[in-house]
Amino acid sequence: MAATTPAADTAQKQAITLKVNRKTYKLDVEPRETLLDVLRERLDLTGSKKGCDHGQCGACTVHVDGRTANACLLLAVMQQGREITTIEGIAPGGKTNGQERLHPLQAAFIKHDGLQCGYCTPGQIMSGVAVLRDGHADSPAEIREWMSGNICRCGAYAGIVAAIESVKKGDTIG
Amino acid sequence: MWVASRELATRWCVANSRQALSLVLDKISTLVWCLIQPMTFKNMAKKLLGDPINRVDGALKATGRARYSADIKRPGMLHGVLVMSTIANGKITAIDTADALKVPGVVNVMSHQNAPKLAGMDKNKPSEIATDRVLHVFQDDLVHYNNQPIAMVLAETLEQATEGASLVRVTYQTQPVKLPLPAGKADMSTPKQMPRVDDQVDTKRGDLAAGLAAAINRMEETYTTPTMNHNALEPHALLAYWEGDKLTMYNATQGISGCQKRVAEIFGMPKENVRVITQFLGGGFGSKGTTFSHVMLAPMAAKLTGKPVRLVLKREQMFGMVGNRSATVQRLNLATGKDGKLLATAHHSITQTSDFDEFAEPAGTITRMLYACPNLDTTHKFIRANIGTPAPMRAPGEAPGVFALESAIDEMAAQLRMDPLAFRLANYAETDPNKDKPFSSKSLRECYRQGAERFGWSKRPAQPRSLKNGNYLRGMGMATTVYPMNRGESTALVRLKPDGTVQVETATQDLGTGTFTIMTQIAAEVFGLSPDQVTLSAGDSIYPTSSVSGGSRNTASTGSAVTQAAQEVLKKARQMALKDPKSPLFNVAEAEIVVQKGGQLQQKSNPKVGEALTSLLKRNGNKPLEATVQSKQGDEKGKYSMNAFGAVFAEVEVDELLGEVRVTRLLGSFAAGRIVNLKTARSQVLGGMVWAVSMALHEKTVFDPRNNRVMNANLAEYHVPVNADIQEIDGFFIEEADDIVNPAGVKGIGEIGVVGTVSAIANAIYHATGRRFRDLPITVDKVLA
Numbered sequence: 015m016a017a018t019t020p021a022a023d024t025a026q027k028q029a030i031t032l033k034v035n036r037k038t039y040k041l042d043v044e045p046r047e048t049l050l051d052v053l054r055e056r057l058d059l060t061g062s063k064k065g066c067d068h069g070q071c072g073a074c075t076v077h078v079d080g081r082t083a084n085a086c087l088l089l090a091v092m093q094q095g096r097e098i099t100t101i102e103g104i105a106p107g108g109k110t111n112g113q114e115r116l117h118p119l120q121a122a123f124i125k126h127d128g129l130q131c132g133y134c135t136p137g138q139i140m141s142g143v144a145v146l147r148d149g150h151a152d153s154p155a156e157i158r159e160w161m162s163g164n165i166c167r168c169g170a171y172a173g174i175v176a177a178i179e180s181v182k183k184g185d186t187i188g
Numbered sequence: 189m190w191v192a193s194r195e196l197a198t199r200w201c202v203a204n205s206r207q208a209l210s211l212v213l214d215k216i217s218t219l220v221w222c223l224i225q226p227m228t229f230k231n232m233a234k235k236l237l238g239d240p241i242n243r244v245d246g247a248l249k250a251t252g253r254a255r256y257s258a259d260i261k262r263p264g265m266l267h268g269v270l271v272m273s274t275i276a277n278g279k280i281t282a283i284d285t286a287d288a289l290k291v292p293g294v295v296n297v298m299s300h301q302n303a304p305k306l307a308g309m310d311k312n313k314p315s316e317i318a319t320d321r322v323l324h325v326f327q328d329d330l331v332h333y334n335n336q337p338i339a340m341v342l343a344e345t346l347e348q349a350t351e352g353a354s355l356v357r358v359t360y361q362t363q364p365v366k367l368p369l370p371a372g373k374a375d376m377s378t379p380k381q382m383p384r385v386d387d388q389v390d391t392k393r394g395d396l397a398a399g400l401a402a403a404i405n406r407m408e409e410t411y412t413t414p415t416m417n418h419n420a421l422e423p424h425a426l427l428a429y430w431e432g433d434k435l436t437m438y439n440a441t442q443g444i445s446g447c448q449k450r451v452a453e454i455f456g457m458p459k460e461n462v463r464v465i466t467q468f469l470g471g472g473f474g475s476k477g478t479t480f481s482h483v484m485l486a487p488m489a490a491k492l493t494g495k496p497v498r499l500v501l502k503r504e505q506m507f508g509m510v511g512n513r514s515a516t517v518q519r520l521n522l523a524t525g526k527d528g529k530l531l532a533t534a535h536h537s538i539t540q541t542s543d544f545d546e547f548a549e550p551a552g553t554i555t556r557m558l559y560a561c562p563n564l565d566t567t568h569k570f571i572r573a574n575i576g577t578p579a580p581m582r583a584p585g586e587a588p589g590v591f592a593l594e595s596a597i598d599e600m601a602a603q604l605r606m607d608p609l610a611f612r613l614a615n616y617a618e619t620d621p622n623k624d625k626p627f628s629s630k631s632l633r634e635c636y637r638q639g640a641e642r643f644g645w646s647k648r649p650a651q652p653r654s655l656k657n658g659n660y661l662r663g664m665g666m667a668t669t670v671y672p673m674n675r676g677e678s679t680a681l682v683r684l685k686p687d688g689t690v691q692v693e694t695a696t697q698d699l700g701t702g703t704f705t706i707m708t709q710i711a712a713e714v715f716g717l718s719p720d721q722v723t724l725s726a727g728d729s730i731y732p733t734s735s736v737s738g739g740s741r742n743t744a745s746t747g748s749a750v751t752q753a754a755q756e757v758l759k760k761a762r763q764m765a766l767k768d769p770k771s772p773l774f775n776v777a778e779a780e781i782v783v784q785k786g787g788q789l790q791q792k793s794n795p796k797v798g799e800a801l802t803s804l805l806k807r808n809g810n811k812p813l814e815a816t817v818q819s820k821q822g823d824e825k826g827k828y829s830m831n832a833f834g835a836v837f838a839e840v841e842v843d844e845l846l847g848e849v850r851v852t853r854l855l856g857s858f859a860a861g862r863i864v865n866l867k868t869a870r871s872q873v874l875g876g877m878v879w880a881v882s883m884a885l886h887e888k889t890v891f892d893p894r895n896n897r898v899m900n901a902n903l904a905e906y907h908v909p910v911n912a913d914i915q916e917i918d919g920f921f922i923e924e925a926d927d928i929v930n931p932a933g934v935k936g937i938g939e940i941g942v943v944g945t946v947s948a949i950a951n952a953i954y955h956a957t958g959r960r961f962r963d964l965p966i967t968v969d970k971v972l973a
């Protein structure tokens with residue numbers, strides 16, 4: 015906010031390499047660009063959403079080296095050499111019987127209506143995948159606790175918990 | 189009903205649409221919806237509880253491919269970042285943009301000094317329509333509230349614009365600040381009108397003084413609710429660009445058609461020159477139903493710079509310029525006779541509006557009609573404060589008003605030592621006591637009965653403080669919930685193609701309610717088809733004008749238009765069959781021809797006679813049949829009172845040492861006419877109930893009393909429930925047939941989940957602790973006090 019900060023310091027671009035969804039991207043970014051803005055504005059990966067830009071809502075949740083992170087709180091220049099996964103990178107891809115192949119948790123969100131407006135959904139699913147993988151989905155209470163970094167203003171919490179529970183129980187039909 | 193052939197006036201738009209879309213970086217056309225999941229159709233009569241099919245846009249949302257307004261790009265696009273006022277009342281004396289303009293990439297700073305003048309500025313005044321607000325679009329140097337937009341920095345990247353905005357220096361001449369409620373009660377006035385213009389501002393029935401005098405039991409209490417902000421998770425966002433005098437906007441709006449009209453009006457140009465597109469909408473809850481200032485500012489900046497402009501509000505900018513729920517101070521009087529019947533009710537509400545515009549939160553309207561009571565007074569007053577203008581926020585008026593009413597009802601039941609449910613049944617309104625009209629349908633008794641049974645209400649001990657779970661006191665509470673049926677005007681086109689598929693076109697939007705999904709179900713049902721045979725084209729003002737998604741009205745409005753247009757097409761098909769000598773239905777009376785599943789026309793009295801719609805169309809020129817219907821309310825509103833009703837039951841646990849309140853169980857039963865899709869409908873009512881937990885326990889906008897600056901303008905300090913705040917929660921629907929209410933037979937479910945649930949929770953806290961909390965939200969400090 016200081017009026018005297020010369021723009022050049024923060025705006026000096028640096029060449030970096032980012033690994034996102036198993037693809038390598040070479041790009042020039044300013045040190046002040048967040049990972050979220052680089053994903054959305056530079057790589058056109060707009061699945062990660064911006065709800066607050068302050069690490070308070072979880073809409074921007076991605077995985078960095080297998081751990082959940084709020085992309086709005088990370089600077090892109092600091093993510094070199096890390097494996098970044100976004101909502102666009104978790105489905106196996108391709109089709110089965112003409113139907114798009116989804117990650118089991120994506121399918122479960124649709125089946126259990128764990129979404130309404132869908133704006134929090136990419137972040138919820140990224141957190142949900144981590145909660146399942148890290149073994150924090152043993153009871154509805156545990157799921158609720160570990161999913162509490164993602165706000166859903168539409169109030170789809172019951173469906174979100176049901177979706178995660180169903181994947182935990184091995185119901186992958188979607 | 190108005191039927192026209194398909195002549196879209198906006199032909200340039202149609203021609204343009206392909207071009208515009210191809211420029212959007214997204215390759216998939218998200219404007220057309222096809223059902224992924226096939227469904228079989230079982231029952232041909234209109235189903236009262238419709239199939240729980242998955243959302244048509246579920247996969248796009250779950251994979252991150254759904255493009256919301258902030259996700260759309262255009263070559264050469266500039267990013268706009270707003271500069272906001274830091275005083276609440278006064279005048280801008282200088283804006284210094286020199287440092288901002290030095291930032292590399294910053295191309296312009298728009299303020300009242302250089303903003304384009306608007307030809308329709310005379311329309312920028314308090315309006316009859318609640319969604320047309322007075323806007324702050326840089327036409328003068330006045331500041332009316334803190335956090336008002338006063339300038340906009342335009343740059344090639346978001347970072348540059350953000351930096352530029354931090355460097356704009358503004359000097360002001362300040363005036364004394366008018367405070368919001370509860371402080372600023374000095375200057376009350378009576379609003380000219382309520383947001384629903386046919387609601388009276390004040391009402392009187394019978395003789396209140398006589399009712400009070402004749403009563404045995406009386407209560408009088410004041411209930412207060414704070415200012416709240418909608419905080420949809422998607423910040424308000426738009427991309428605007430001009431091609432000559434034609435404006436296109438990808439805008440996060442709950443009302444595509446209303447936005448198109450309002451923007452055209454203020455620019456002073458024909459509506460046909462404005463195209464509004466909302467492919468996906470990340471919630472709105474009322475704050476995107478109104479065309480607020482930013483919706484004008486982005487196209488103004490695009491005009492000023494000659495480039496496409498994207499403007500996305502920062503979260504902190506959503507506390508002021510995009511509406512709020514008014515704080516309320518409500519005084520309730522109830523008086524009963526010896527049989528527990530209400531003899532007198534008074535509900536006096538004070539709410540707040542801005543210094544420059546009028547919005548009166550209609551807190552007392554439900555009190556007029558919810559219970560039978562011969563003597564009743566209701567009044568509404570408001571104060572003016574230096575704040576952004578309030579707006580409808582999910583159950584505007586009903587949510588705070590019914591919190592007060594249903595808390596008071598519970599207090600009276602306790603005073604009478606009557607079971608709260610029995611007290612409500614003793615005062616059941618068989619007809620609408622306010623309008624003195626019959627209800628088109630009312631299944632509230634059934635909601636009470638089934639809800640109480642499933643919840644286990646009979647296990648509730650009469651005495652408060654008699655249930656315990658470890659350190660927690662446990663309590664059970666209930667309340668009546670209600671929401672009026674609102675219906676606007678909507679137009680839909682339905683086209684039956686010779687291959688047996690159906691195309692529906694209407695400019696509606698889906699803010700997460702499931703509109704896109706249920707429109708395909710509504711059309712499919714009329715033809716006996718499955719929803720995957722229906723394609724919906726929507727989310728764009730090139731399609732026929734449709735209603736706002738607000739006040740739980742869109743299914744009643746647009747759903748009725750789709751129903752009527754589909755019925756019109758079916759009528760054409762029947763007539764085609766009976767006039768076609770080659771049809772097995774030749775010369776059969778029109779009323780005798782019915783449609784059966786699979787799109788089969790049949791003779792009612794002889795089901796063996798008939799043919800498929802596809803063969804009929806193929807033989808008759810192989811051309812589609814279509815109809816466009818403009819649908820609006822008839823005279824039913826003059827004859828009936830039309831409302832959805834429900835009952836909500838809550839269980840809470842309160843730790844008195846820590847002041848912690850937990851809502852452990854919530855159950856709602858709802859009767860809202862026909863339910864088109866049980867899955868999306870359940871999500872709607874559960875979402876409403878989560879909103880009620882929020883209102884009862886969490887939400888409050890806090891103003892700094894020195895300058896009306898919001899002190900918690902972020903999602904960490906403006907509390908809303910997270911997953912762990914919601915435990916067992918369920919909602920179900922009572923079958924309710926209502927042929928009067930509208931052609932779709934629906935009543936709306938977006939808001940009824942909130943209304944009564946707030947007080948059900950407060951009543952449960954009373955039952956747990958024996959203490960009444962009449963000031964929302966019921967936070968730790970109040971429980972400990």
Ligand code: FES
Pocket residue numbers: 063064065066067068069070071072073074075084085086087
């Ligand atoms: S946008 Fe990152 S946490 Fe909200």
Ligand code: FES
Pocket residue numbers: 128129130131132133134135165166167168169170421470471700
């Ligand atoms: S689905 Fe709308 S915020 Fe979660």
